Amino acid sequence: MAEAKHPEDEDGVQIDLISAERMDGKTTMEKIRMILDGVRDNNIVILEAGLTPDEESRLIEVTMTEISPDEFNGIEIETYPKSQADDSSLLGRLMGKEETKKLTVIGPANQIETLHKDETLISALVSRK
Amino acid sequence: MGLFTELKDSISRAASTLFSEEDPKRIGIYGPPNAGKTTLANRIARDWTGDAVGPESHIPHETRRARRKENVEIERDGKKVTIDIVDTPGVTTKVDYTEFLEHDMEKDDAVRRSREATEGVAEAMHWLREDVDGVIYVLDSTEDPFTQVNTMLIGIIESQDLPVLILANKIDLEESSVQRIRNAFPQHETTELSALEGDNMDEVYDQIAEYFG
Numbered sequence: 456m457a458e459a460k461h462p463e464d465e466d467g468v469q470i471d472l473i474s475a476e477r478m479d480g481k482t483t484m485e486k487i488r489m490i491l492d493g494v495r496d497n498n499i500v501i502l503e504a505g506l507t508p509d510e511e512s513r514l515i516e517v518t519m520t521e522i523s524p525d526e527f528n529g530i531e532i533e534t535y536p537k538s539q540a541d542d543s544s545l546l547g548r549l550m551g552k553e554e555t556k557k558l559t560v561i562g563p564a565n566q567i568e569t570l571h572k573d574e575t576l577i578s579a580l581v582s583r584k
Numbered sequence: 585m586g587l588f589t590e591l592k593d594s595i596s597r598a599a600s601t602l603f604s605e606e607d608p609k610r611i612g613i614y615g616p617p618n619a620g621k622t623t624l625a626n627r628i629a630r631d632w633t634g635d636a637v638g639p640e641s642h643i644p645h646e647t648r649r650a651r652r653k654e655n656v657e658i659e660r661d662g663k664k665v666t667i668d669i670v671d672t673p674g675v676t677t678k679v680d681y682t683e684f685l686e687h688d689m690e691k692d693d694a695v696r697r698s699r700e701a702t703e704g705v706a707e708a709m710h711w712l713r714e715d716v717d718g719v720i721y722v723l724d725s726t727e728d729p730f731t732q733v734n735t736m737l738i739g740i741i742e743s744q745d746l747p748v749l750i751l752a753n754k755i756d757l758e759e760s761s762v763q764r765i766r767n768a769f770p771q772h773e774t775t776e777l778s779a780l781e782g783d784n785m786d787e788v789y790d791q792i793a794e795y796f797g
């Protein structure tokens with residue numbers, strides 16, 4: 456992310472944990488830009504509050520337009536599955552209370568590999584560039 | 585015929601074309617790459633119109649443009665259901681051209697295929713947001729259905745309140761597990777089939793008529 460300066464010669468993995476508060480009030484494209492800028496800098500981006508379905512749909516679309524051979528292969532994204540109690544009821548959606556409080560992990564496809572995933576655990580292997 | 589009755593006649597004719605012949609619903613066939621979407625689209629089109637929609641292949645991202653087959657009339661219990669079927673490119677969040685090299689492809693061709701594939705996925709997402717009235721979601725039942733792409737796409741479809749029919753394809757293969765798909769999406773009904781062999785297509789057509797008729 457913008458302020459996070461990391462020395463060019465280090466080969467560590469940078470993780471950006473973005474709070475719900477920081478995302479709040481941003482437009483869909485601002486959120487997507489923030490995510491993809493981070494991922495394209497080879498960072499792992501973790502969102503405290505996830506994206507709405509519509510934002511996810513646009514994230515896939517914008518990701519596709521940015522893929523280019525030998526440079527950017529796209530993203531790996533994981534979220535906890537929404538609970539079966541399903542808060543995205545029609546009423547909830549009509550009231551604009553879409554359930555987006557799902558931790559979301561996004562990283563460069565060529566650097567992050569999901570090892571295991573279930574309702575309560577995401578285990579991922581992150582390799583250095 | 586008097587002028588008045590003639591007029592009344594033509595008005596009711598106009599009204600009937602306006603109201604009774606509603607446009608066929610556009611049904612998008614979605615799912616991950618290689619699930620068998622085109623094989624299914626071709627089978628539906630061949631069964632009811634006589635010709636095919638597009639080429640099928642074991643190499644992922646064979647379909648890289650959404651293709652529409654219009655006015656497919658499906659007959660169930662003497663009732664006719666007319667739909668447009670849209671075969672879409674398999675959706676993913678990543679495309680790596682080097683994977684195509686494993687399928688004996690030259691680098692140029694692999695790079696071109698990957699560029700077309702990314703455009704196709706973007707196009708498929710656009711169709712999903714704007715241009716479909718219902719979704720047939722095809723999954724390869726030999727694969728783990730519990731992937732992020734499937735979860736996201738089903739979530740996107742649900743958030744738009746589109747009717748969705750989940751199909752567990754490739755049941756002719758030994759490793760097939762329909763139950764695994766039912767467990768992954770318990771909120772939806774899952775119908776099993778083999779698009780390649782044509783197994784259980786009657787039930788698939790019953791479901792299409794019920795969901796999209």
Ligand SMILES: Nc1nc2c(ncn2[C@@H]2O[C@H](COP(=O)(O)OP(=O)(O)OP(=O)(O)O)[C@@H](O)[C@H]2O)c(=O)[nH]1
Nearest residue numbers: 617618619620621622623641645646647674779780
């Ligand atoms: N055994 C078996 N193979 C199938 C079945 N349906 C499709 N296939 C095979 O799966 C492969 C992919 O089929 P397609 O129909 O091209 O898959 P698709 O979902 O359109 O793939 P993309 O266009 O790349 O997203 C082909 O080799 C098909 O012959 C099935 O029911 N059983």
Ligand SMILES: [Mg+2]
Nearest residue numbers: 621622646647
């Ligand atoms: Mg296809």
